[in-house]
Amino acid sequence: MGARPGPWLQWMRLGLALMSVLFFAGGCATLPAEFERTPSKALPASADTPLGRIAQSSQPDPDLSGFRLMPGGDFALHTRLELARRAQRTLDVQYYQIYNDETGRYFLRTLRDAALRGVRVRLLMDDLYTSGEDELLLALAATPNLELRLFNPFPAGRGSMLGRFSASLFDFTRVNRRMHNKLFIADGAMAVAGGRNIGNEYFRQTAGANFIDLDTFVAGALIPRLASLFDQYWNSEHVRPIETVVATAVPREQRQRRFEELTGPATTPAPRPLAPNDLLGYSPIVEDLKAGKLDLIWTRAEAYADSPDRVIGRQANYGGIPLLDVDSVRYNVIEQIRRGRSDVTIVSPYLIPGKGGLEAMREVRGRGMKISVVTNSLAATDEPVVHTGYRRYRPDMLRLGAEIHELSSQRTRRSVRLGLFGTQVGRLHAKSAVIDGRVLFVGSMNFDPRSDVHNTEIGLIIFSREMAQQVLKLIDVLKQQGAYRVRFAPGTERIEWVSDEGGEEQVLTSEPDSTLWDRLMLELIAPLAPESLL
Template identity: 30%
Template sequence: MKMLARLLALAWALAAGGCALTPEQGAAATRVAGQARSVLVDCVREDACATPSALRALGVDALAASAPDAPRHHALILDYGQDALLARLSMLRSAQRSVDVQTYIFDEDDAGHMVLDELLAAARRGVKVRVLVDQLSALREVETLAALAGAHVNFEMRIYNPLLGRAHINYPQYVLAAACCWRRLNQRMHNKLLLVDGVAGITGGRNYQNSYYDWDPEYNFRDRDLYVAGPVVAEMAASFDLYWDARLTRRLPVLADVGRLLLRGGVPALPHEPFVLPGRVERISRDADDAMLVGALAAQALPVGEVDFISDLPEKHRAGHEGVAPSTRGLLGLIEGAQEEILLQTPYLVLSPVAQDLFRELQEREDPPRVLVSTNSLAATDAFITYALSYKYKRRHLREFGFEIHEFKPFPQDAPIDVEATGTVEPGDAVAAQADAGRSRSRPLEREYSALRWSGFSAHERVPLHRGGVRFGLHGKSLVVDERIGVVGTHNFDPRGDNYNTESAVVIEDAAFAQALAASIRRDMAPANAWTIARRDRPVVFSGLDYSLGKVSESLPVFDLWPTRYATSYEFRPGPGCTEPPPIHHPHFRACHDPVGDFPEVRMGLRSLLTRIFTAFGAGLAPIL
């Protein structure tokens, strides 16, 4: 009874700490923020003193050249993190009327603060700026959110799906939310958009955090964005508006922690720690103002015709919602229409049941399409539990779905990454300061698998490797069908994207664009950047029995304890007769590849053991992974 009483008292205390403001308190906090907002505008010109940008100009030109039945667009694949940040800065400075930002993670590191500074500068020039962030990944400090609530009349930030009526929740509150509202806890806004003046936008995998722009000294994401200019931006803007006005979206002052801070002390000054590497910030800032540099980037954009934007509706998070979400339905439809080849890139190869059924059906065709998959290795991933589920089903992926899987290496030799930008070539004290700053903060913002971020044994820490250095992991979500349709979006092709997260994607049916996107994915799958997954050598004796028992063990939801897995990793070994890596079913595959073990580069230890444990017992986690 005493234990029950203590638990009830704890639950009451947690609930009391998480209670939303009363309507009267929310109105009072809103007034405090509203009265503090500056109305001063730095510019009286009609263009809001915008800096001309070739990227914005492409959007203006595309709209001028378009007709209702003949749209014209420009599309630019942003592979390099520095290009992605440069494009964002240039577009923000070119804004004349409006900027809309929708994102999952918005951190308070160098990249996050730099973009936030640009957004506030645009607001002070006279541009209407709206920022929508998911609660579990919003800015780290409540003081920052309170300051932004009263920053400027042209700037507004809102939070999507704030559990317990708060902008932030601590670990005990997270436990309470998991106990009372597990499904809502997992329902996150994973969409990512940057829209300028209704003429140009960026979408894709990147959030606002150092690790998405090659700015982290320890671990960065090899990601992909798509810049698109033309009429489709109006559809993207309409999607943003739906989320901005959604029933789960809240203004900052009405959230309990933000509102109470405003009521206690008014709007605080905007906290802004000094940039850890100010020289790097200054360089990218100068580059964003370099018309020739931005023009050279814009010149790489491909002219395309019709562009489709697929986006889930906020209603996906309504109680009782049924049916396949638009993002999932659209992607499955494209895959179903494949005739020759599917190129799929996802950081987390955990397929939903409906996707598994589709790939089985494709392989049952008389002439099935080839399916090449680019994903993370255990050494590269930021989510080893998710990798464990992928590891568990490698036999199924290879035999039943016909996948040719290439797992990204943690130290790729020829990928579109910029190691110099990480700061590891800067003086050691600056690097150490950045690393220490990252370690001193709470970790939850750094992972997109929101419902498992608070795992007590740090389930989303990277595994230890045999060697040190800046590590990279895949984060791009892309699809190419028959080298005629290209897709860049936010969907990881996983159960979470199907059922919990809201997602979006840009679809372009254009051979030149599809081939450019295919070349980008193939580069990530090249031997310098990835290991190939194939069947391991058969045992000398009882090979059929080993396979059968492994298959039976794999089918069990728990207790998948058979020690021998169907597949392992292979490294390409060039030499006479091996100038190019042959496919896994080619008779010369083994002559040109060496097996390197199930977990190459990984220092075997606790994480490897846990990977095997979750292989055995973690299948039940698949729906939220």
């Protein structure tokens, strides 16, 4: 909850990691004693609910899943809210971060309203960004029919990020591993999955810089698989009800009244009205729900999520020999790339390929595959420390012949078409890949060490030429109107940034849109930022 703290969090993580090596463990805060766990399971779709009936009547084949991409944040938010309002049996909701802003509070209030109607609401949040929000979350958890659980919780110092990491100094390895998943399932019949957290800047609800992100609406055969992945986390030993982490003597009724005060109309206005159509020409999903028929792309798909046991570094092995984690998101995405024949386009806001990723690129380039990468520029990223890791691999990727584009906050603001993403578009947050123009990955996974090792992720692999082409068209707009192409200056290995402004090629020789101070800081921190912690 709350605004993203930015690059200082990574430095704090680094400092605490080093301190934990220098000092022996002692006096470390620990979670309260074990409690009685109450497992529960996802409820299957039923024709007894409107969402269940619509989903079943819209599905042309029991083996197919239906999808609709949602590049527009306002449409993505509206879809979640409409599903919550129309759910009658259950809502299973899993997020890395829910901001304590207008969008976050409105979202939580909508879940509260569903619970008061008798809907079983299971809300699972990662505990990293809940600093200072215990009052709001405990107030929400006082709602009948709603249970709020925290993934990998911090035991103490909960009022601030610094306090909670300091209190967990000697447990840093554990608390540094987080649940990055994003998933929303309504009545076991319809879902939303992708890259968005819940907050103003993810849904085009701020006049400041909005993220460019991507979600997909889901129905059909994939829903039971998504529900089982949710259950795997919900019932994990690394998850606790908030009441077992944060003690409170405030009566339930008083907490309910406090939630009403904290999320009332004075502080939590409704989201802005929607445009008639989104970037892909779709009308709001509510029109389909009203008509009783989903207009989706029906195709074959797979879903994967990393094991919640990643929080303790547990890895599958046989006789002490590590095994490939064939259910992990990264393994399956890389396998799809390795099976490619012609080209792959990767979109990742935080891109650090590492030696393994670079080797995979070298392998597919050796077979003649084209590689195109879109990521944030230094000026566009909200994590400049991560940019130091990306920068180390940029020359190697260029030497391999990869095409690299970096999103420009200035160019996106000048683009009329990209303005449809938000009043000001400054940052890339979408995570996707397109292989051979026919296989699409959409999910929460960045192509970086944190997603590969420390965080858990969720991802969908969709076998649809139509959807893959939709994403490629969106990416082409980003490349042409909102990004710089990175290249070596002719005859050298000096990096240049190139754009087409009014039909004329513009060439820059330093990180675009950045200040001298930005570049100086990058040079200073680069040697101090270990790749394993980025």
